[in-house]
Amino acid sequence: xxxxxxxxxxxxxxxxxxxxxxxxxxYREEAELLKNDFHVILPILDGHxxxxxxxxxxxxxxxxxxxxxxxxxxxxxxxxxxxxxxGQILLEMLSQQGDICQYALVESAMVIPSKLTNKLMKxxxxxxxxxxxxxWFSKMQFRSLHMxxxxxxxxxxxxxxxxxxxxxxxxxxxxxxxxxxxxxxxxANVQLYYGQKEIxxxxxxxxxxxxxxxxxxxxxxxxxxxGEFSINQADEYVKIIRxxxxxx
Numbered sequence: 472x473x474x475x476x477x478x479x480x481x482x483x484x485x486x487x488x489x490x491x492x493x494x495x496x497x498y499r500e501e502a503e504l505l506k507n508d509f510h511v512i513l514p515i516l517d518g519h520x521x522x523x524x525x526x527x528x529x530x531x532x533x534x535x536x537x538x539x540x541x542x543x544x545x546x547x548x549x550x551x552x553x554x555x556x557x558g559q560i561l562l563e564m565l566s567q568q569g570d571i572c573q574y575a576l577v578e579s580a581m582v583i584p585s586k587l588t589n590k591l592m593k594x595x596x597x598x599x600x601x602x603x604x605x606x607w608f609s610k611m612q613f614r615s616l617h618m619x620x621x622x623x624x625x626x627x628x629x630x631x632x633x634x635x636x637x638x639x640x641x642x643x644x645x646x647x648x649x650x651x652x653x654x655x656x657x658x659a660n661v662q663l664y665y666g667q668k669e670i671x672x673x674x675x676x677x678x679x680x681x682x683x684x685x686x687x688x689x690x691x692x693x694x695x696x697x698g699e700f701s702i703n704q705a706d707e708y709v710k711i712i713r714x715x716x717x718x719x
Contacts, residue, residue: 472535473523475513478506484548485712486512486536486572488557490698491641494520494629496622497554497698500705505712509549514539516557518637520629526640529556529648533563537571550712552576554701556641559648562680566650569657574715576708578664579697582650582676589646593639600635617696619703650683661687662711666695673697 475495485505489497495513502511514536518526526532540548551572553561558580564571602608609627618626661684663677674691681687692700701708 472517472532472539473515473521474539475502475515477502477511477513478509481506481508481510483508483716484510484512484544485550485552486514486540486548487701488514488536488551488553488560489516489519490554490702491516491556491645492519492630492633492638493554493626496625496629497557497702498552498705501552501701501709501712504705504709508716509712510544512539512544516560516641518633518641520632525634526637526644529559529563529644530567532560533567536560537564537568540571546571548572550574550576550715552578552701552708552712553580554578554698555580556645559645562650562654563648565657565659565661565684566654569654569659572659575659575661576664576711577661577680578701579666579669579673580663580676580680581645581672582648582679583672584647584649585672586647589643592643592646596635596639596642600638604631617699617703622702650680654684657684657686659686660715663687663689664692664700665689666692666697666699668694668696670697 487498495515498513505511515521517524517532551561558577561575561577613623613626663680665673665677677689681689
């Protein structure tokens, strides 16, 4: 796994795990805002543009990031944030090592497996994948994600760089993930965020996570769609991190 790093001279570390099909730029604005006070690490998840390995499982990505923290960051960090697939990987990290971070910000993570969606994923992606490099199709997909217009070039470039096999692999993982029993032993303070305009499965997932993890709180974000918080509202996202840091 490859990593983008900001503020390496700072001792307090935060890690951000991007959403499926995106890349490190998901959290670029947060990194720029925090780099003077934190060591900010942006892993490029396996199977995504700029990565050095194909996607295998959520569990393997989680274990790899935990190993990085143990080798380079004294075994734990101040905070980890994750969106969607990144949020699932964060939850898996907390299942594998419940004290890996002091705070966790889980945004829009699905923990209700969908057998039908998972079963249809391979054929669906196989049919649509040839269209991904068509700019008109990519713009249509981009608009449906409600991201800021200035991110289109990043989105288009990096979506085109993902192989069909990797796309199928991480989307199938995304639609089949469920919480491990060991997450009940998590000692981190977990903050759960989802947009008011997200699908019911995401909202229900937040309720399940809050009911499973001892120190967790759910927050509904008024008027927002999936991923809009970390992608489009970096200033507000960073305010939360600074507030958590101030109460230590």
